[in-house]
Amino acid sequence: MVEDTKIGVFLCDCGEVISRNIDLSGIRSNLEKISDVGHVTLSHYLCSQKEIELMGSEISEKGLNRVVIGGCSPQFCEVIFMEAMEKSGLNPYLLSIANIRDQCGWVHPGKTRATSKAARQIKMAISKARFLEPIKKETVSINRDVLIIGGGISGMEAAIELSELDHKVTLLEREKVLGGRLHQLYSLYPLELTPGALLAEKIEAINKRANIEVLTTAELLKIEGHPGNFVAKIQRDGSPITRNFGAIVVATGCDTQFPTERYGLELSDNIITQLQFERMLKSQEEWDKIPQKIGFMLDISDEYSRISTISALRNGLAAKRRFGGEVYIFCKNLKLDAPGLEGLYREARDEGVIFFKFGDGMPTISPAHGQINIQLEDLYLARELVTLSCDLLVVDEKIIPQRDFEILKSILNIDLDSNGFYQQANVHLYPVSSIRKGIFSAGSCRADLDFSDALADGRAAAQAVHQLSYSGKAWIEVEKLVVDADKCALCLTCIRSCPHHAIEVDHEKQAAKVIDLACQGCGICAAECPAKAIQHKGYTDNEIGAQLEFLEEAI
Amino acid sequence: MIIGERKSLEEIRKMIGGYKRVLVVGCGTCVTVCLAGGEKEVATLSSALRMAAKKDGDGLEISEATIERQCDIEFIEELREKVEQVDAALSMGCGAGVQTIAETFSEIPVYPALNTRFIGRTEEQGVWTERCAACGDCILHVTGGICPIARCSKSLLNGPCGGSKDGKCEINPDVACAWQLIYDRLKALDQLDKLEEIVPVKDWSVSRDGGPRKLIREDVRL
Amino acid sequence: MPEDKNRFSPKIAAFCCFHSAYLAADSAGAMRKSYSDGVYIIRVPCAGKVEGLHILQAFEKGADGVLILACPQESCHYISGNIRAKKRVDYILRFLEEIGIEPERLKLFNLASNQAPRFVQVVNEMAERIKDLGPSPIKAGVIGR
Numbered sequence: 001m002v003e004d005t006k007i008g009v010f011l012c013d014c015g016e017v018i019s020r021n022i023d024l025s026g027i028r029s030n031l032e033k034i035s036d037v038g039h040v041t042l043s044h045y046l047c048s049q050k051e052i053e054l055m056g057s058e059i060s061e062k063g064l065n066r067v068v069i070g071g072c073s074p075q076f077c078e079v080i081f082m083e084a085m086e087k088s089g090l091n092p093y094l095l096s097i098a099n100i101r102d103q104c105g106w107v108h109p110g111k112t113r114a115t116s117k118a119a120r121q122i123k124m125a126i127s128k129a130r131f132l133e134p135i136k137k138e139t140v141s142i143n144r145d146v147l148i149i150g151g152g153i154s155g156m157e158a159a160i161e162l163s164e165l166d167h168k169v170t171l172l173e174r175e176k177v178l179g180g181r182l183h184q185l186y187s188l189y190p191l192e193l194t195p196g197a198l199l200a201e202k203i204e205a206i207n208k209r210a211n212i213e214v215l216t217t218a219e220l221l222k223i224e225g226h227p228g229n230f231v232a233k234i235q236r237d238g239s240p241i242t243r244n245f246g247a248i249v250v251a252t253g254c255d256t257q258f259p260t261e262r263y264g265l266e267l268s269d270n271i272i273t274q275l276q277f278e279r280m281l282k283s284q285e286e287w288d289k290i291p292q293k294i295g296f297m298l299d300i301s302d303e304y305s306r307i308s309t310i311s312a313l314r315n316g317l318a319a320k321r322r323f324g325g326e327v328y329i330f331c332k333n334l335k336l337d338a339p340g341l342e343g344l345y346r347e348a349r350d351e352g353v354i355f356f357k358f359g360d361g362m363p364t365i366s367p368a369h370g371q372i373n374i375q376l377e378d379l380y381l382a383r384e385l386v387t388l389s390c391d392l393l394v395v396d397e398k399i400i401p402q403r404d405f406e407i408l409k410s411i412l413n414i415d416l417d418s419n420g421f422y423q424q425a426n427v428h429l430y431p432v433s434s435i436r437k438g439i440f441s442a443g444s445c446r447a448d449l450d451f452s453d454a455l456a457d458g459r460a461a462a463q464a465v466h467q468l469s470y471s472g473k474a475w476i477e478v479e480k481l482v483v484d485a486d487k488c489a490l491c492l493t494c495i496r497s498c499p500h501h502a503i504e505v506d507h508e509k510q511a512a513k514v515i516d517l518a519c520q521g522c523g524i525c526a527a528e529c530p531a532k533a534i535q536h537k538g539y540t541d542n543e544i545g546a547q548l549e550f551l552e553e554a555i
Numbered sequence: 556m557i558i559g560e561r562k563s564l565e566e567i568r569k570m571i572g573g574y575k576r577v578l579v580v581g582c583g584t585c586v587t588v589c590l591a592g593g594e595k596e597v598a599t600l601s602s603a604l605r606m607a608a609k610k611d612g613d614g615l616e617i618s619e620a621t622i623e624r625q626c627d628i629e630f631i632e633e634l635r636e637k638v639e640q641v642d643a644a645l646s647m648g649c650g651a652g653v654q655t656i657a658e659t660f661s662e663i664p665v666y667p668a669l670n671t672r673f674i675g676r677t678e679e680q681g682v683w684t685e686r687c688a689a690c691g692d693c694i695l696h697v698t699g700g701i702c703p704i705a706r707c708s709k710s711l712l713n714g715p716c717g718g719s720k721d722g723k724c725e726i727n728p729d730v731a732c733a734w735q736l737i738y739d740r741l742k743a744l745d746q747l748d749k750l751e752e753i754v755p756v757k758d759w760s761v762s763r764d765g766g767p768r769k770l771i772r773e774d775v776r777l
Numbered sequence: 778m779p780e781d782k783n784r785f786s787p788k789i790a791a792f793c794c795f796h797s798a799y800l801a802a803d804s805a806g807a808m809r810k811s812y813s814d815g816v817y818i819i820r821v822p823c824a825g826k827v828e829g830l831h832i833l834q835a836f837e838k839g840a841d842g843v844l845i846l847a848c849p850q851e852s853c854h855y856i857s858g859n860i861r862a863k864k865r866v867d868y869i870l871r872f873l874e875e876i877g878i879e880p881e882r883l884k885l886f887n888l889a890s891n892q893a894p895r896f897v898q899v900v901n902e903m904a905e906r907i908k909d910l911g912p913s914p915i916k917a918g919v920i921g922r
């Protein structure tokens with residue numbers, strides 16, 4: 001216990017919802033006997049304006065320095081009570097909540113049992129409250145300028161969106177021109193627009209905006225500083241440039257690779273990749289002889305890739321329309337789980353594209369006399385073996401991380417996921433956030449995204465950046481995770497285990513240091529520290545230990 | 556750093572069986588860093604020992620303390636008050652720590668809770684490997700910075716034995732052959748000529764063969 | 778010896794991640810799905826915050842069982858907290874075995890915030906398991922309690 005505690009306990013019957021099953025007045029009179037409990041009230045709707053104001057005045061009048069609530073779940077009421085405490089001059093972190101409604105009254109029938117459990121829960125909260133420590137909040141300034149790495153479709157889109165949101169943007173592109181894979185694509189189904197037209201449109205938009213700086217033939221060498229205030233060393237045409245940014249968006253796209261070992265053959269004149277096929281569709285000249293039978297093979301390189309499915313459908317349809325002839329698509333399963341794909345599939349079928357579905361047995365592909373023979377067990381024809389020969393076979397490829405992934409990863413100090421893509425924070429909650437605050441990823445460098453998803457992803461990343469830095473400042477909780485420099489042995493365990501890379505070595509103090517703005521408050525570091533040098537306010541060893549007192553018989 | 560590893564609870568309990576009051580002592584240096592004997596491990600082991608005793612109905616009182624370094628008397632002195640209250644001490648330091656405590660407090664027995672394993676480094680979180688055998692006559696300058704005494708299973712000085720295969724040592728395919736590493740490194744450094752010089756028979760008298768070692772530096776002595 | 782199963786009401790410390798199990802418990806409340814009143818929820822920001830030491834302390838203070846309830850695999854709010862929690866639980870299980878506490882008394886489950894029924898099932902099964910086992914051997918070892 002840090003000081004003399006004077007605890008105010010505020011019980012709420014939630015409009016008699018709680019008191020129906022819990023004897024709150026009985027509990028109240030018992031609580032009054034606890035020596036450091038300076039005040040106990042019982043109200044109907046503690047979260048109502050009137051009661052909250054009352055709570056505020058009790059805090060200041062009675063000089064309460066801890067608040068314990070017995071009521072509903074903190075997920076509903078915590079913020080309200082914290083605000084009330086702050087208004088009355090008490091640090092809002094000196095609050096401990098016993099969730100006696102959702103986690104007691106509502107789930108334990110029988111008033112006696114529920115009452116005795118609620119009493120224990122409140123005592124747990126009181127025990128914890130005695131150890132609570134205040135946390136200071138501060139604002140820190142955040143640079144509103146944004147660095148976008150990669151001038152492909154997602155990067156350009158993010159740049160335009162951010163620029164419209166009034167952020168200064170630097171768009172970094174390794175190649176001589178913007179556009180990335182747009183240069184290689186033939187169509188952008190379901191868009192009517194051609195890739196060339198789209199690219200021109202985006203470049204025009206970018207050129208119009210004074211707050212977008214485009215750096216081509218440029219790459220990132222080094223990042224220093226912290227989220228909100230990164231310093232980037234960039235190299236452009238061999239000369240160094242330094243710029244400051246608050247946030248970084250990685251939009252470096254992906255590469256593809258033909259897995260010779262999966263197919264058991266090499267690419268050749270008549271076994272080509274989707275990208276090669278697109279390139280040939282784009283330029284008329286390259287055709288020596290118009291292929292009469294074209295096959296598209298799917299699900300050999302990667303059974304789960306949606307991009308391959310989309311490309312095969314798109315290119316199959318284009319081939320059918322352009323050359324007539326036969327078009328076959330061989331697949332295990334078509335991935336049509338995105339808007340518009342079902343329609344594309346139907347369109348392809350209606351135009352006469354023929355689909356073959358194979359099972360676990362892989363088709364055999366054998367080149368012979370300028371033809372490619374494909375033999376497979378057709379699942380629709382009662383597993384009959386069918387053999388088809390094609391003039392041209394277009395194969396699917398593996399989507400792999402773009403070539404300097406590894407380097408960029410270490411420059412940015414972020415991780416790759418098990419597929420080698422940039423690892424996201426919780427994929428479902430924050431798809432475009434990386435594990436590090438202030439660093440985002442968008443487009444096909446973070447997942448197997450098709451073209452329209454990549455566009456949307458660019459905008460999503462822009463919004464996420466904007467959310468973080470629009471006001472140019474952020475609130476931080478100062479030293480919520482506090483390192484005791486005397487105890488710290490600099491074993492580096494916390495630095496290695498922080499999932500958000502939010503800890504660094506403070507060379508002056510010779511101890512680990514948590515970067516408050518980067519820390520997300522999981523407490524993993526505190527749990528790992530072998531020297532017990534890190535405490536997580538709100539969940540310190542004392543606070544957790546105090547709550548375990550419910551186990552003591554005497555309570 | 557010195558790498559240690561906790562002994563099994565069973566072994567530790569056997570050692571301290573019969574004592575009613577035991578002080579568990581952690582060390583804040585090497586063994587904290589290798590996650591074997593810092594404050595947290597002290598608390599964890601103490602809790603386990605208390606429970607095991609309680610379960611068997613043995614009365615056991617445990618006190619805990621973690622000091623900066625167990626190999627310096629000044630820090631050990633900080634334990635005096637606590638030591639006076641107990642019947643035995645259990646050190647979670649390395650062998651040097653255990654003995655320093657024992658030498659400082661002759662009145663109680665001191666037991667080791669760790670096995671001191673080796674001098675090594677953290678390869679990654681949770682993985683430690685041996686690097687130095689404290690042979691007393693370092694030859695890293697001729698072996699490309701890779702120690703054949705500590706890392707070659709046979710501590711060979713002039714190249715590999717016949718068991719080196721595909722870069723692995725014959726004792727275990729998971730162990731890299733130190734001499735392969737040395738060769739590769741010297742090659743990368745363009746110093747392969749160093750291998751042509753015969754390393755003479757090593758003077759093991761400065762190592763363990765010369766008996767317990769002692770080092771005196773008059774210049775810093777008071 | 779297990780006491781009369783119906784008279785013994787086990788005390789279980791349930792460390793609940795505030796991003797998953799804690800919310801699942803709340804919605805179990807909203808659905809009025811009842812579960813054993815011996816289950817006490819301790820809120821943690823992430824299952825990765827729960828130290829092995831805290832688990833041992835719970836047993837030492839007299840818990841008959843300890844539950845660690847973490848986010849679903851692959852979907853930890855803090856990326857790796859649930860994996861760290863799992864590894865620590867495995868480490869502590871070996872300790873428990875050495876101490877002589879049945880491993881069934883410590884369990885980790887992954888569950889999402891919308892899995893109220895699973896929460897109830899998990900805690901009730903735990904309570905049943907512990908009832909079968911009887912009071913913790915640590916408590917039983919204390920004379921006069």
Ligand code: SF4
Binds near residue numbers: 483487491511532534
């Ligand atoms: S884990 Fe603890 S001892 Fe190790 S560096 Fe971090 S704070 Fe210091």
Ligand code: SF4
Binds near residue numbers: 503522526
């Ligand atoms: S609580 Fe610790 S481990 Fe978690 S994000 Fe913050 S610094 Fe990293």
Ligand code: SF4
Binds near residue numbers: 709711720724
């Ligand atoms: S194989 Fe290599 S490391 Fe193993 S004993 Fe022989 S020389 Fe030494």
